[in-house]
Amino acid sequence: MDYQHIRFDLADDIARITLARPARLNSFVVPMHVELRDALARTRDGRARVLVLTGEGRGFCAGQDLAERKFEDGLAPDLGASIEANYKPLVLALQELDMPVIAAVNGVAAGAGASLAFACDIVLAARSASFVQAFCRIGLIPDAGGSYFLPRLAGTARALGMALTGEAVSAAQAEAWGLIWRAVEDTELAAETERLARHFATAPTRALALAKRAIHAAAAAPSLAAQLDLERDFQRELGRGDDYREGVMAFREKRPAVFTGH
Ligand code: T3D
Numbered sequence: 001m002d003y004q005h006i007r008f009d010l011a012d013d014i015a016r017i018t019l020a021r022p023a024r025l026n027s028f029v030v031p032m033h034v035e036l037r038d039a040l041a042r043t044r045d046g047r048a049r050v051l052v053l054t055g056e057g058r059g060f061c062a063g064q065d066l067a068e069r070k071f072e073d074g075l076a077p078d079l080g081a082s083i084e085a086n087y088k089p090l091v092l093a094l095q096e097l098d099m100p101v102i103a104a105v106n107g108v109a110a111g112a113g114a115s116l117a118f119a120c121d122i123v124l125a126a127r128s129a130s131f132v133q134a135f136c137r138i139g140l141i142p143d144a145g146g147s148y149f150l151p152r153l154a155g156t157a158r159a160l161g162m163a164l165t166g167e168a169v170s171a172a173q174a175e176a177w178g179l180i181w182r183a184v185e186d187t188e189l190a191a192e193t194e195r196l197a198r199h200f201a202t203a204p205t206r207a208l209a210l211a212k213r214a215i216h217a218a219a220a221a222p223s224l225a226a227q228l229d230l231e232r233d234f235q236r237e238l239g240r241g242d243d244y245r246e247g248v249m250a251f252r253e254k255r256p257a258v259f260t261g262h
Helices: 030-045 079-096 112-118 134-138 146-154 156-165 171-177 186-201 205-218 224-239 242-252
Strands: 006-011 014-019 050-055 059-061 101-105 108-110 122-126 130-132 168-170 182-184
Touching: 006 030, 014 030, 014 186, 030 079, 050 059, 050 186, 059 112, 079 112, 101 112, 101 186, 108 112, 112 122, 112 130, 112 146, 122 171, 122 186, 130 171, 134 156, 146 156, 168 171, 171 182, 182 186, 205 224, 205 242, 224 242
Parallel strands: 014 050, 050 101, 059 108, 101 122, 108 130, 122 182
Antiparallel strands: 006 014, 130 168
């Protein structure tokens, strides 16, 4: 598939998706969702061991393109259908990807664009970036997982503050609140993202994938015992893997480990 609204690259085990509608702050339109689904499938089925998601220009993503919402014919759009067809599959695909997903938030992340960042595993943000729960400004609630991620990441009080006021939260504040992994100087975002992506591309990918699953499962774990069972099962699988053996051997031989991802 040729892409018009995103750019996609897969090289050296690193997949990169760049949202590429800078004049509209990379807001979502339906064809962009179609392209994202295709690129995510290629990431999943290809040789990638890490995915980097970023935006072109001065914004990361401004959520749904509001120009796509037309009321001229007197009919209200079915936003539920839009979420079911586009936003829900996108967020689930990111969470279910068996590799680390880095969001390199280069500028404002608003509405579903903020939710998109929060659905990633590691969020690096440029200091000039901000996170805006813009939904309440247009009479909507946080979607694309926003109402799920916000209270888990930042706590109920901050989630409610963001959702009900729609005020922008700076990258530094987001880091202090635990909403994101790290805020970095604007000039360092690309280099820091590259450093982390290269690190993950040579990491024990299967272990990272199961760590991601275990952390997400913990949010819904019925008990500590159930989570301990999950850890046991994942550890049993990993203990039989090449990377565990390599990690232990490398430690004993006092040399860097060479992980294959298996
Ligand atoms: O509909 C469904 O399917 C349901 C799902 C909904 C999910 C959602 O995401 S709902 C929330 C939609 N997003 C928003 O409401 C955010 C709207 N944008 C803004 O509030 C502001 O643009 C920002 C806070 C993000 C950034 O502000 P600022 O001052 O830095 O930039 P700007 O001047 O407002 O925007 C620059 C251009 O991008 C501008 O176009 P222009 O005037 O230069 O031709 C602006 O219209 C355009 N733009 C920004 N966001 C959107 C957009 N165009 C269409 N849709 C947008 N979301």
